[in-house]
Amino acid sequence: MNGLTHTLTPFLNWLNDSWLGVVTRQYHYLFTAGLVLHFIGLSLLMGAMLIVDLRLLGFPRQMPITAAMKFLPIAIIGFLINLCTGVMMVSFDALDYWLNPAFRVKMALVLLAGLNALWFTLVEQRRVLSQPSDQKTTIAVRTSAALSLLVWFAIIFWGRMIVAFQSSSSF
């Protein structure tokens, strides 16, 4: 058992034994419903991110940047749906998820996506919104947008890999 696992074990146990974990294990359909909602949240998040990030990269030109950015609340709603359903599914067997390498990579990438989004929001967003729509975005903004798309698609990849890595595939 490595250091991080040791540190996290009390939290993982707490989540696992919480009412959420108990209820999720008791009613398997809740887990299934969580999974369905996780994919609906994914569609909302990815649809909005495609519009925002592609526009920051310059596509399609007909879309004003300010208009593309109006889709961001949908991305946030999608993310929150997936955060809630994700926590619920992890509570089903918290330690099993934590020990799954695909899950760890996915969580690290979610963190990276979050930091990237935070940096964009705090540092670049204001300037991007005030610049003329036909003006090219800065290289920093385009890098951030490309990274965002890359990381979100990688998150989908590693999310799918979780089951592939699961020893006892009950789902």
Add this chain to the structure above:
Amino acid sequence: MIHFLAPGQGVLDWMQALPISEWITESNWGFPIMLVLHSWGMAAVVGILVMLDLRILGLARIAPLSAFPPMMSLAWVGFFINLISGVLMFMADANRLIVNWSFLSKMSCVLLGGIVTAVLWRRLRAAGALAVHQSVAPPRVAVAGGSGVGVVAVNSEEEAPASVPLAVDGSVRVLAILSLALWSGAILFGRWIAYVMDNMILHGAFGGH
């Protein structure tokens, strides 16, 4: 149990015996790779179609609908990724999927979702909402008043189509809601396929496993 499908049986067996089908079912990575492709494709096709539906229902009204045709091309890319990965996954397990009610429901949702989206897209085009009226300037007028499906959201007032029939507004909204419901249904039944499969195996529908 499935004798009514007997004439097609040979085709299903043939599909399942293909090398690619064997790779998908037997190898460690065949099936996960197909599922990854299917999820990526879904992110593009469902993601973008849902954004279009939400735009029609009033979200981001300053976004011109004329910016959506390029996004639609991307949705097509997603659709073809899912068509290919979907057909391959079907071939690998054809005999069981053809009697899986969740799979059949999903296919119905996808088919209807496609039809609804096609009709919706034609309505927008017919109303002139997809044409680019002006180079790139941001729209000064979002959408007129509350009528605003955005069929009238063009980049400049003077070039707006003289009259956009209001009947289009209401029905396009209904189509957008239908589209949202059908794509959600496709996701729901898609996820459910595996559970139906497990139950069928549990109840010995396939001569014991």
